[in-house]
Amino acid sequence: MSENKRTEVDQLGEFGLIERITKDVEINHKSTVKGIGDDAAVIDCGDDYMVVSTDMLLEGIHFDLSFMPLQHLGYKAIAVNVSDIAAMNALPEQVTVSIAITNRFSVEAIDMIYQGIKAACKNYNVDLVGGDTTSSRSGLVISVSVTGRVAKDKIVYRSGAKKGDILCLSGDIGGAYMGLQVLLREKKVYESNPEMQPKLDDYEYIVGRQLRPEARTDVIHDLREIGIVPTSMIDVSDGVASEIMHICKASGVGAAIYEQKLPVDQRTFDACHEFKIPSVTPGLNGGEDYELLFTIDQEDFKKVEKNPNIYFIGYIDEAESGARMVTVGDQIVPISAQGFKHF
Numbered sequence: 001m002s003e004n005k006r007t008e009v010d011q012l013g014e015f016g017l018i019e020r021i022t023k024d025v026e027i028n029h030k031s032t033v034k035g036i037g038d039d040a041a042v043i044d045c046g047d048d049y050m051v052v053s054t055d056m057l058l059e060g061i062h063f064d065l066s067f068m069p070l071q072h073l074g075y076k077a078i079a080v081n082v083s084d085i086a087a088m089n090a091l092p093e094q095v096t097v098s099i100a101i102t103n104r105f106s107v108e109a110i111d112m113i114y115q116g117i118k119a120a121c122k123n124y125n126v127d128l129v130g131g132d133t134t135s136s137r138s139g140l141v142i143s144v145s146v147t148g149r150v151a152k153d154k155i156v157y158r159s160g161a162k163k164g165d166i167l168c169l170s171g172d173i174g175g176a177y178m179g180l181q182v183l184l185r186e187k188k189v190y191e192s193n194p195e196m197q198p199k200l201d202d203y204e205y206i207v208g209r210q211l212r213p214e215a216r217t218d219v220i221h222d223l224r225e226i227g228i229v230p231t232s233m234i235d236v237s238d239g240v241a242s243e244i245m246h247i248c249k250a251s252g253v254g255a256a257i258y259e260q261k262l263p264v265d266q267r268t269f270d271a272c273h274e275f276k277i278p279s280v281t282p283g284l285n286g287g288e289d290y291e292l293l294f295t296i297d298q299e300d301f302k303k304v305e306k307n308p309n310i311y312f313i314g315y316i317d318e319a320e321s322g323a324r325m326v327t328v329g330d331q332i333v334p335i336s337a338q339g340f341k342h343f
């Protein structure tokens with residue numbers, strides 16, 4: 001009977017599936033300090049920890065070549081990987097890049113992707129040290145693995161948040177999602193009438209947030225300079241709601257965020273207005289902002305209080321309280337993770 005059982009992947013969802021396939025994975029090496037479950041794995045390499053992560057970008061799922069310039073695609077593939085390294089409070093060192101290409105691509109097109117990859121490697125000071133090249137029957141795939149390094153006493157996990165900590169964000173959220181909405185709308189307009197040229201000039205900021213995100217390694221440098229080690233950290237790939245829930249689950253805590261304190265740029269806000277989307281939605285559920293969401297001890301607050309680049313959005317409390325948002329109208333609503341649904 002059970003041999004015939006068929007469970008659809010969407011019954012488990014992305015995180016349920018990861019949990020299922022990884023639950024009986026054994027760790028056999030002393031050097032494996034942290035395996036599955038964080039933004040990167042942590043490996044003891046002597047004096048420091050090495051962190052390792054991998055992320056792939058697939059045509060049709062993560063990008064649409066009708067509006068994603070190839071250089072930007074190459075840049076984004078590196079940036080999203082470096083972002084996971086930053087989320088461990090580490091700085092990146094090496095990447096490998098694997099590509100699967102269809103016969104649609106010319107050598108010149110692949111050159112353009114690599115221009116972006118190389119620009120990102122230069123910007124984040126990472127060495128491209130290997131990869132793999134293969135053909136694909138259905139769309140372009142770019143898969144990147146990245147390593148980074150951090151002093152052992154500076155490693156930050158999703159699991160270190162504790163009651164009383166302050167929840168911080170490194171930048172504004174929701175822009176990447178609204179940029180995508182604009183790009184999808186302009187694509188539709190173009191498809192229905194190719195005479196119409198896409199109007200993107202007024203949306204430069206949000207479209208840039210979608211097409212050319214940056215990993216916040218600058219924040220990691222700043223935190224080191226100020227002398228702060230966050231108690232927990234994660235990068236915002238899936239939306240703040242989903243990431244807060246990861247921190248709460250991994251740390252065994254609850255959290256409250258204030259709607260009013262969520263940093264939404266005016267240009268994102270304007271696009272929300274135009275699309276008739278509540279401005280809180282893209283930030284909480286949109287994703288791809290690649291900002292860092294982290295918690296700091298209250299003791300450290302005075303060191304960052306006046307830092308204009310860090311937004312204080314809420315606090316951590318006990319697990320029983322769950323993750324919730326205090327709305328502008330002072331209502332308390334539970335946070336549910338409606339991040340990007342792969343399945």
Ligand SMILES: Nc1ncnc2c1ncn2[C@@H]1O[C@H](COP(=O)(O)OP(=O)(O)OP(=O)(O)O)[C@@H](O)[C@H]1O
Nearest residue numbers: 018022035036037038039040041054055084237238
């Ligand atoms: N197929 C898999 N096999 C083994 N481990 C996996 C697999 N997929 C994901 N993981 C691990 O599960 C954890 C959560 O993965 P997830 O992709 O959600 O994190 P992330 O890389 O921070 O997110 P994103 O992909 O949005 O950047 C990570 O530790 C990741 O290495």
Ligand SMILES: Cc1ncc(C[n+]2csc(CCOP(=O)(O)O)c2C)c(N)n1
Nearest residue numbers: 060061062063064237238286287288340
């Ligand atoms: C064409 C197109 N369609 C949809 C999206 C949105 N999108 C894709 S993956 C993802 C979350 C992170 O995924 P992962 O967890 O795999 O890193 C989001 C928000 C996009 N950028 N382009």
Ligand SMILES: [Mg+2]
Nearest residue numbers: 039084235237
């Ligand atoms: Mg991550």
